[in-house]
Amino acid sequence: MQLHHMINGIISSRLLYGLIIVCLISSCAQKEIIPKDLLKETLIPIPVSMEAAGLSFEVTDRTVIYTSGDYEFLDHFIREVKLLSGLNIDVAPMSTSRDDGGIYLILKKIDNPNDEAYELEITPKHILIHANTERGLFYGIQSLRQMMPKELESATQISDPILIASGKIIDYPRFGYRGAMLDISRHFFGIPVIKKYIDYLAKYKMNTLHLHLSDDQGWRIEIKSRPKLTEVGSLTAVGGGKGGYLSQNDYKEIVRYAQSKYVTIIPEIDMPGHTNAALVAYPELNCNQKDPYPKPYTGMKVGFSTLCTSNPAVYDFLDDVIRELASMTPGAYIHIGGDESHATKKNDYIAFINKVQAIVSKYGKKTIGWDDISAASLSDDAIAQHWSDKNKAIAAVEQNAKVLMSPATRTYLDMQYDSTTPFGLHWAAYIELDSAYIWDPGKYIDGVHEEDIVGLESPLWSETIDNLDKIEYLAFPRIIGHAEIGWSPQEKRNWTEYKTRLAKHESRLIEMGIDFYRSSLIARDSISSQ
Ligand code: ACM
Numbered sequence: 278m279q280l281h282h283m284i285n286g287i288i289s290s291r292l293l294y295g296l297i298i299v300c301l302i303s304s305c306a307q308k309e310i311i312p313k314d315l316l317k318e319t320l321i322p323i324p325v326s327m328e329a330a331g332l333s334f335e336v337t338d339r340t341v342i343y344t345s346g347d348y349e350f351l352d353h354f355i356r357e358v359k360l361l362s363g364l365n366i367d368v369a370p371m372s373t374s375r376d377d378g379g380i381y382l383i384l385k386k387i388d389n390p391n392d393e394a395y396e397l398e399i400t401p402k403h404i405l406i407h408a409n410t411e412r413g414l415f416y417g418i419q420s421l422r423q424m425m426p427k428e429l430e431s432a433t434q435i436s437d438p439i440l441i442a443s444g445k446i447i448d449y450p451r452f453g454y455r456g457a458m459l460d461i462s463r464h465f466f467g468i469p470v471i472k473k474y475i476d477y478l479a480k481y482k483m484n485t486l487h488l489h490l491s492d493d494q495g496w497r498i499e500i501k502s503r504p505k506l507t508e509v510g511s512l513t514a515v516g517g518g519k520g521g522y523l524s525q526n527d528y529k530e531i532v533r534y535a536q537s538k539y540v541t542i543i544p545e546i547d548m549p550g551h552t553n554a555a556l557v558a559y560p561e562l563n564c565n566q567k568d569p570y571p572k573p574y575t576g577m578k579v580g581f582s583t584l585c586t587s588n589p590a591v592y593d594f595l596d597d598v599i600r601e602l603a604s605m606t607p608g609a610y611i612h613i614g615g616d617e618s619h620a621t622k623k624n625d626y627i628a629f630i631n632k633v634q635a636i637v638s639k640y641g642k643k644t645i646g647w648d649d650i651s652a653a654s655l656s657d658d659a660i661a662q663h664w665s666d667k668n669k670a671i672a673a674v675e676q677n678a679k680v681l682m683s684p685a686t687r688t689y690l691d692m693q694y695d696s697t698t699p700f701g702l703h704w705a706a707y708i709e710l711d712s713a714y715i716w717d718p719g720k721y722i723d724g725v726h727e728e729d730i731v732g733l734e735s736p737l738w739s740e741t742i743d744n745l746d747k748i749e750y751l752a753f754p755r756i757i758g759h760a761e762i763g764w765s766p767q768e769k770r771n772w773t774e775y776k777t778r779l780a781k782h783e784s785r786l787i788e789m790g791i792d793f794y795r796s797s798l799i800a801r802d803s804i805s806s807q
Pocket of ligand 1: 664
């Protein structure tokens with residue numbers, strides 16, 4: 278009997294162990310759902326609304342992404358999740374059932390009709406991203422990325438479970454134009470740096486990169502009908518740097534790459550001033566009797582060069598340049614510069630801008646220029662980029678043109694943070710993070726209202742910077758504050774809250790490998806106390 282009992286005991290305990298092991302493998306017991314608070318996420322830009330549900334969705338080997346499209350950004354996201362977790366996430370065609378473990382990318386009309394809007398609903402069972410357009414889905418994924426472990430940014434595998442806080446996000450942008458400008462003329466930056474900058478912009482829901490392609494110090498874009506622009510005009514940079522240029526194939530590659538991240542490229546040819554490099558290449562476009570053959574210029578002074586606005590050959594030249602540029606630019610705008618043309622007589626300047634607007638329009642594009650162009654007759658679809666003189670922005674609005682906000686005292690990323698910043702300039706201001714963040718574009722200029730404004734752009738001039746680390750140091754983190762100004766509702770933005778959120782978000786910038794400025798204004802003490 279005793280032996281029988283013993284054998285039974287051994288069998289039943291084996292059964293029990295077996296059952297436990299089978300249960301563990303097949304998760305026959307209800308899996309524990311780990312609580313997580315959506316409101317503790319440090320999303321930048323802060324969404325329009327976030328409602329926490331207190332639970333979480335776990336990304337596991339059973340997670341499947343359902344989609345009806347073939348999106349490049351999705352392949353990228355799946356690769357990132359694999360590198361983070363080791364998990365191979367499957368993709369499947371959209372189904373009407375909402376299976377457990379599914380992440381659904383659903384195109385449908387949502388409450389907000391904006392084509393960049395999205396809704397993100399997270400439950401322990403599934404994640405739903407709804408949007409009117411593929412671009413909206415992309416922004417939903419960007420928010421989801423920021424809710425995943427920060428190691429996603431550095432492609433580092435972690436062993437902890439990947440939990441996404443449950444709840445609902447409704448989100449759409451305040452402005453349609455959320456941009457940055459990179460000056461590749463004063464110092465040249467090529468494809469790798471430009472692509473990296475595009476990556477950064479897209480992660481923060483910025484949608485425009487304005488490339489400053491020509492200036493006194495160098496011409497940076499191949500124009501096939503005017504080969505000397507690059508053969509001669511591209512060889513210099515500030516301080517004797519080596520120069521360089523984008524071939525048309527390079528430019529097209531950048532445009533394509535930007536499109537894959539929903540970023541529009543706006544090319545700028547600065548004119549009629551800031552043209553010394555073009556005049557070195559084609560001296561016949563110059564009518565300066567004192568200096569008919571300009572020398573290459575590597576200094577930092579502005580306002581001394583001008584195209585000869587009375588010479589018809591100048592307009593043939595610009596027709597060639599704008600035609601070639603327009604033909605490889607899918608975006609709606611060509612930027613014609615127009616700033617600081619101190620060597621051009623005022624009436625000549627006005628006639629010139631009017632003629633150039635017509636050329637831009639002949640090639641099916643619209644004009645953007647620095648707000649100086651409001652001295653001319655702006656067409657209704659023109660945009661004046663406000664940088665310095667508020668009256669010039671007001672003059673643009675009075676002509677029914679729109680304004681792009683880039684006040685130098687708030688948005689110029691080449692301005693130093695303070696007097697100890699190792700590079701950068703300070704002719705407009707020292708711009709600490711609070712100064713970059715605490716302002717409202719819609720109330721910044723009396724007479725320029727929210728509806729007159731297309732959005733916000735953060736220019737980065739490159740007189741004092743010649744590598745990616747320096748770009749990052751000046752841009753970050755001010756640029757992500759600007760991204761938030763452009764995207765989030767004014768009433769959601771609050772410096773005290775932002776500096777705590779940014780303190781936590783800094784660890785994500787570190788994972789991205791960004792060499793950012795560690796401002797003493799940031800509330801890092803708040804992190805350890807939570
Ligand atoms: C500018 O900063 N000259 C537009």
